[in-house]
Amino acid sequence: MSLFLAVELDGAGAHPAAWRASGAAPVSVLSPNVLREAVALADEGGFTLATFADSPVPPSTGVDVAGRLEAVGRAAFVSTTTRHIGLAPSVPTATTEPFHLAAQIASLDHASRGRAAWVVEGSGPAELATVGTDGPPGETAEVVAAVRALWDSWEDDAVIKDVATGRYLDPEKVHHVDFIGSSFTVKGPLITPRPPQGQPVVLAAGGLDVGADITLLDAKADVAAARAAGARLVFAELEVVLDAHKPAAARLADLNRATPWNSRRTRFTGSVDGLVALLADLAGTFDGVRLHPAVLAVDLPILVDRVLPSLDVPARGDTLRSSLGLARPANQFETH
Template sequence: MSTPLHLALAVDTPSTAADIDALERTVTAAERAGVAFVTIADSPGAPRVEAGVLASFLARRTTRIGLAPTLHVSTTEPFHLATQLASLDHATLGRAAWVVGATRDAAALATVGRGPLGPEELRRETADVIDVARRLWDSWEDDAVIRDVATGRFLDRDRVHHVDFEGAGFSVAGPLITPRPPQGQVVVVGSDTLGVTGRLDIALVGGEDVEEIRRRAARARQHGARLAFADLAGPADLARLAGVVDGVRLRIDDLDAGLPPVELAPIGPTLRETLGLPRPANRYAIARTA
C-alpha cells in the first residue's frame, strides 16, 4: 500500500469578476477532489483583489478545504497581518493557513513607502513577523472569553496578554483584537529558501528530481519544519514522492482532467487535523500557571 500524501493546489489572484467566479469553481472542485488546502498568490501593488480578501470570500463558499493566502511581510503591517489571518481562521472554523511572502520588488515596496531591502534585512524581518504573529495568536488564552452575565464580564482580563514584541524594524504591544484562532495557531507555510525554515509548519521544497527533493525535504525537517511539501510547477508522478515528502503543492490549470493518481490523506475538521499537526498549547497560559 502506498503512503498517503497531502495535496495542495496553487492558484493565482484573479483580476476580473469572471476570474473570481472561475477561482470559486476551481477551489470548490479541489475540495470535492480531496485537496487539503489551496494557496492563493498575491502581487502587492497589482490591480487585483488582495489574496487575504479572496480567502475570506471563499471561506463561506467552502466547508472542508484549507485556505492559504499569501501575505507579504515586507508590505503588510504585522499586527494587521496577524489579525486578518486569525479572522480567517474564525470564518473558516479552523481552516486557515498563511503562505509567507517576502517580496523585494521595488514597485511593491514603494506602495507602502519603503525602499529596497537587503537579503539579510528581509530574512530578519520575515523571522520577526512570523514570531510576532505567533505571539499575537496566543495573546488571548483559550478560555479568555467567559461571557459571565451575572457579573457583566465578557472576558477574563488576566487571560488576555500584551506581547510587547521588539523586532529589528518594528514593535508591537498587542494584544490581538480577536480571540485566539480555532486552531490555536494558523498553519504557517513558506519556501525553504526564506531562511526561516525552523519557524514554518510546512516548508515548500523544490528540486529538479526526486533525489534533490528528498535532500531538501530532509534538510527542512532537520532545520525544524514540521512538514515538507514538494513544490511542483505542474502535474507529476506523485506516487514517486510518497514517503519522500509529506505532501505536494501542484499548479493544475484544468482540474476537470483529474488529479494525478495517488492515495490522498483524509480531510479532517480543521486544517491542523488534516495535516496531523497538534493544536499548540498557549505560551502565555503555560507561563501564567508555571
C-alpha cells in the first residue's frame, strides 16, 4: 500500500543534542545554506511534505541549541528553491493574530505555487505565559475557522486586471469577514488574493479537534476513532534513529548522555530494513507518516537513499493538495 511521507526539518534534528552529532557549529541551524540543503535533499528524495517546528519559547535550554528562525520565514525562504515538496510551518494559534497568520500562509501558497500548508499548534503553559492568557476552550478551532474564512474572502476570479476600465478587481467578488470569537474578533477581507490551492492544507494533532485536512496521531494511536470522528487523512508521528557509523542504539545512547530525549512520540531505533518493515505495516492503517529524524545530517540522507526507494511513495502533483489526493475546496462565499 502507498504511504505519504512527511519529514520534520527543524534545527539540527529532533534530538535536543542533535547539534553535537551534526558535524557543524551549533549556530549552523540559523544558516540559510543548511536549511536550503536539508529541504532540497528532502524534495529530491521524494518526500511529500516538509514541516518546520516553531514556538514562542526557545526550542531547548541549558547547553543545547536555544534559538531558531521563525518557521514561516524559513518556509518562504525555500519556496522558490524547491519544486515538488509541500512546505508546512508550525504557527501557534494563541500567540499569532489570525489575520496575519492567514496572510502569511496565503502568501506562502502564492510563493510556492500551491505547496503551502499550516501545522496548527496549540499552546502549553510556557507558550501562553508569553501573552499572559490561557485562552478559552475551543479558541484554536475558532482561529482555524477565522483563517479559513479569510482565505475565502477573495473569490478565485476576483482579480480582473481590466486595463480598458482601469479596474484591478471586481468588488462584488471580494467579501467582508466579520468573525466574532469568544476572545477575539477579525475583520476582513484578507489583503492577499485567494491562495492557489483555495485552502492551503491544514495539519493538526488529533486532540485539537479543528477539522484539519491531516490529523497527526502517535504511531500507536487508535486510527479508527480518528476516522470515525471525520478525519480526512491520518498521519502517524514517528521519531527515527537509524544505524549509521554506529548502531542506532549506540548513537542514541551517546546523544542521551549529553541530554536525555524525552518525548511522548513513538520512537524507532534500528536498521533501515526494520524501519521499512514498520512503515509498510503502518501503511495498512495510516495514510502517511511524519518522520522526526534524530540528527538530520545523519538520518536524513539514509532516509532519502535507502528508505524511500524501498517504499511505495505516491507521485507528487502540481500542488500539495493534488499530491495528497485532496480536492480543491469551493469558496464558502460563492453563490453561483
